[in-house]
Amino acid sequence: MAGRSRSPRREVPRPCEGGHVAQNDPRIDTDLVSDLLLGKWKQERLEARELAADPRVQSPPGITMDEHRARVFEQLQVLVDEGAIQRAFPRSVGGGDNHGGNIAAFQELVLADPSLQIKSGVQWGLFGAAILHLGTQRHHERWLPDVISLKLPGAFAMTEIGHGSDVDAVGTTATYDPDAQEFEIHTPFTGAWKDYLGNAAVHGQAAVVFAQLITRGVNHGVHAFFVPIRTPEGELMPGVGAEDDGVKGGLNGIDNGRLHFTHVRIPRENLLNRYGDVAADGTYSSPIESPGRRFFTMIGTLVQGRVSLDGSAVRAMEAALLVAITYGNERRQFAGADGRDTVLLDYGQHQRRLIPRLAQTYAMAFASERLLTVFDEVFSGEHDTDENRQDLETLAAALKPLSTWAALDTLQEAREACGGAGFIAKNRLTSLRADLDIYATFEGDNTVLLQLVGKRLLTDYAAQFKGADRAALARAAAGQIGERVTRFGLRRIAQSVADFGQVGRSVENLRNTDTQRALLTDRVESMVAEVALALKSAGTGVSGQERAVATEAAFNAQQHTLIEAARSHAELLQWEAFTEALERVEDPDTLRVLTWLRDLFGLSLVEKNLAWYLMRGRLSAQRADAVTAYVDRLIGRLRHQALDLVEVFGISPEVLRAEIATGIEAERQDEAQAYVDAQIAAGTRPVHEKELRKQRQREQRAQTTHVAEAVAEGVAAG
Amino acid sequence: MAGRSRSPRREVPRPCEGGHVAQNDPRIDTDLVSDLLLGKWKQERLEARELAADPRVQSPPGITMDEHRARVFEQLQVLVDEGAIQRAFPRSVGGGDNHGGNIAAFQELVLADPSLQIKSGVQWGLFGAAILHLGTQRHHERWLPDVISLKLPGAFAMTEIGHGSDVDAVGTTATYDPDAQEFEIHTPFTGAWKDYLGNAAVHGQAAVVFAQLITRGVNHGVHAFFVPIRTPEGELMPGVGAEDDGVKGGLNGIDNGRLHFTHVRIPRENLLNRYGDVAADGTYSSPIESPGRRFFTMIGTLVQGRVSLDGSAVRAMEAALLVAITYGNERRQFAGADGRDTVLLDYGQHQRRLIPRLAQTYAMAFASERLLTVFDEVFSGEHDTDENRQDLETLAAALKPLSTWAALDTLQEAREACGGAGFIAKNRLTSLRADLDIYATFEGDNTVLLQLVGKRLLTDYAAQFKGADRAALARAAAGQIGERVTRFGLRRIAQSVADFGQVGRSVENLRNTDTQRALLTDRVESMVAEVALALKSAGTGVSGQERAVATEAAFNAQQHTLIEAARSHAELLQWEAFTEALERVEDPDTLRVLTWLRDLFGLSLVEKNLAWYLMRGRLSAQRADAVTAYVDRLIGRLRHQALDLVEVFGISPEVLRAEIATGIEAERQDEAQAYVDAQIAAGTRPVHEKELRKQRQREQRAQTTHVAEAVAEGVAAG
16 A cells, blocks of 8 residues: 555565675665655545445456446446545535546546446546536536436537547537527438447436537537436437447446437527527627637547546556566466576566566656646646647647557556466456557547647647748758757757767766657657658649648658657657656655666667667667667666565555455465475475486496496506 | 459559559459468368358357356357367267368367357367377277267366466376375365366366376376366266356356366376376386476477467457458548548558558468468378477467467457447457457467577577587677578578678668568577577586576576567568468469568568667668668558458458448448538538638638738829
8 A cells, every 4th residue: 555664574585687686775765656656636546546445336357238337337326425526526516626636536446447437437527527618607507416416427429430539520410490599409320320428328318419510501610519318217318319339348337329319409508608609599609719729629628538548547557567566576487596486577578578567657657647737737727828728638649648558558468477367357457458448549549649749749840940941841850950849848958969979879878867868859859850851842833632632642651650759759758757756756765766767768768769769870789789788787677676666556455456466376386385395304205207317317327437447447457 | 251253343442652543553363362371271261161150159249257158168069060170080089180170170260259269179179189199099989989079078187376387397296006006186285276277167077187197106297187077967076176267358158267186086097198107006107218208298289279379360360450451441530632531541550550460460371371281290190200290389389479469469459440449349359359368378378488489499509509619609699600590391591691781782672582581580590699699608617506597597688589589580480481372373463462461571570670680780771761661662552452452361241240341331431421412412511610711711811912902003103
């Protein structure tokens, strides 16, 4: 648990590189690191951890979809009763106006049961939050109390079968009828059916429906409407159709389904009218003149989901590594030179599989905390500017893809590192992975999000060259300029790209913060510059449709590189967040260990992209070899820190519920060893045929030698 | 389906690089490629595909574990009734003596239901095969007929909680009692419980138990014993204990469980005595003198499982890509320059995600067929030499890890490429992935298997330098020698490593078969040489225990590199198998397309390891850039071949059962487009506010221009 003090220490076997035990290794101050990870919303996180340990909000593996759905719905009521979901709502309707704390607590619920987490996210983070953020006072008063109390379960009907990532193009229409003062919600074709909506198949009584608002013959773009879909008894409203999505790859405690509407009538007032309204006579008005900006402002409230998933993914990674490292530190296989079977975590390959992922998890945890802070600043109104909102969205779009992918990767590696035991459901790894699978494509498809980040990087980059010619861009792409494009609260870097040559030449510098930053930053900027240069020449000499096609083709050819640039940018952000966290550490031993971990993260990134650094002349072949050698050294050192470093995640056995991480394997190893020792002591251990053979061979050799000697003697005597 | 002729052609949208449609693209002869993939056991594969399409051997998603187990057990009887599992057994007991055909058919069953596949593998491929291969005539006659008919369901009790990969060290004992002429099977501690055994929790009536054979105070190592565990009524035999492994991450149609034995007595004759026997008086005898070789000969029969999994993984990949490429070729998202939403597969990134994996699938399919051929040669007795058996084991150990990992990776990428639809169980991707997860660690943990391959490579390498000094090794590591270590039926290469420099310098040569072979081979050999060199110096100057510890540490430091070398070796084998397959293609268009695909596979491998080629001076930075550029070009070309290339996998809709791959998405797209077209034709389509704004801006600009002109005229006039 978090807050566990330094003693009593667990006994960690510490064979060091070369088999020696290092008694003088630094040890982290576990309280300090726990607090560092708990971050600003420590209180909320600790409360949520206690709640997540409550068996009432957990589900056993293997229950049917129907049982799971019913159970999770009941669990939502537990959350309400425990006061666990009210934080983000306004005080006026019984909330706490605590946006950051709300998400922090939400993230912890992933280890109770991801179905519970996401279903609560649907009810309060999407359905409720849409009413809150897109509606106005009258909507808040009318519906939020029932939403909060769960008297009114609802769906968030945005995605359609035909349009997921491209929300702007949804097909559902909301046509205003001034005579009746009603909107008619209508699904014109199958592709416009709403799909994958939690609460749609069974529990939802209403839905916030996103539809093209049409009044007086003009389509004003996507707006949100409150639409009743079922009676409290569960009967569908007239004109509303629903279909069950059925069994999914995970999250089967959620009743995802489809909804469609056949000329369904709702009162004019059911338009959630914060960013766009229709008067009784059908006149449209909006506080935001540009339809594009209006749309992005409306769907901007969705960023909350991405922030939530990012931290949840980190939490799942922490659990995966806690399981795999605890088990790997006890499990033995294949006899070592000392006669006993070797501990898995002492194998070089096992370390390579787990330790860099541990470093990555720390980086992502610190980045996630940083994202949450920015989110809270914007949503609390503390720093709610247009630029901050845009930065928040880009930051979320950068971090969420990497952390959700890393969670799948880490859960899988942990599963495999635990062998067959990892595959047994009660050890949690497979079910967490199955549930988190969809995190990679919902709340923004990861690839689409990274492209969004890439486009933002391009835009920022291009802004520097307004009116510049191709030659200037080319110079920039070749790394000849010092101006930086890295943004989002990160410190700007003074050195010019030209420095990297020198920096790379000095191997000692690899552990230097500025070197790592320079290497990581250089890659992002150079890649963006390369893409910009390639795009600049597209469509020259043609115009109109021809130019549009040419530009599209040029962009398409660069899409992969741009997405890789966005990925590198996100990794740089994670590295910066880790580095920032180090600045808050004063205890020298703790700082030393965490710096190793940060270095391992940073240099693993360089190692991953070594070809790029070599091809662009940023690192020589010799220096590149040094990167791998230093990564190996760091992994070897951190192997002895691994248990401490997962312990501070503060995941109690009651939350983790993984049998193989309870010490059961060590007990079995001890029992087996005791059996062998007792046999040996009693002289009852059967001798192995191999031993007998060796003995015989020794005897034969001795005899042969004897014969040879006799012969030799004979010859000598003869 | 396989054998589908070239016409009628599906209409494939073919926007080419730059948006142009290439009418003159070559098209593959689908019949020809189908046959190429069906390989030697075409008939058996086609029969098994027909069987896999039978709803009786399929299971719906979402059934409970108990329902699924009962259903799969019934399905085994269907397999018996259809004559689907008898192929591998001797004709004397009603079999077909057809080892290759048996495995080929088995591999196809993965698309019916992996639970059915693996449960049948337990019954006939492990339990039955152990009696067949480790037992003798009397065992065959007594048990095989009932094993084949399923009257006698059994477990294969090798793995223990404490020992999975290290079978040699299992804790279960079989102690001979000459007075009773019985063996006493005993589980001395918890770690020695047998675990993860299919048929152990519910259905098994007997088990082949692997235990340390002890007679006259000597342990003769692991042997297999036939042990009854349950009555036909399901009651456990005296002294036998069982525990249910419960819900797993997948394969829940199989009743995996634990078994333990408390002084269980079995007749002396229940020892499966082909490779080791105990006379009535307790005298041990064996046709294989060395206990080590005896052990490896016994567990060598396990290679069948690895061969089976390798081809099954390939089949699952084929299904994944059939789904994702069919869907990606219909699905549209985000408006393109032509006004319509862009087809996903026209996006550069979507191509990068799917097309190289398609190339990899082909390479693995051809490699899998090659492995199966070697397997059949050995097991049919056609070429059953010690060396061939060793090569077969190394080949299986090399291919199985890569294909089972690639299956998980490909299923996941396909799932994400299909977005939310990919997560719905009825589209198959998530359930296949969940079931195949364990393929990565059972029948040999992938990491352990690759290490086995690495050690074999090292041994072969070292054999060349018997008695050579460190300097000779160093010269070899530096790539100064021409001798090759690549084995396993691959052709040896004449050029020396020194050639690579020149080869790499010529960009045109990248598409050259010899260049690719040289690059791929060089990497394997150089890495092995590097590891050998590093190991050579370990433990010099010390001896005994100190030397053992030093050697272990040195090996551990090289473990990661050695495993990477083994991986590269396996990739080379896949590439060679693909290249060999090309030699059997005469149709020029087919050959051209498949050569692109082979080139993409080969150069993707080079691209993946570009840093290595750069650091070792094998490729210059310019040539490295050319690799990526050429990979991009190949991907662009193959995008237009993708539909044909997945069609020839011969997976019928009845076998695939994935709704999104049925053309349903194209129908929805057409319906939506027809709706829009009709609105436009009728003049009822609402104008979008954005359009209105643009119009207004144009008008304003015109007015401004007008004013400016007027002012200018006024000035001129003034």
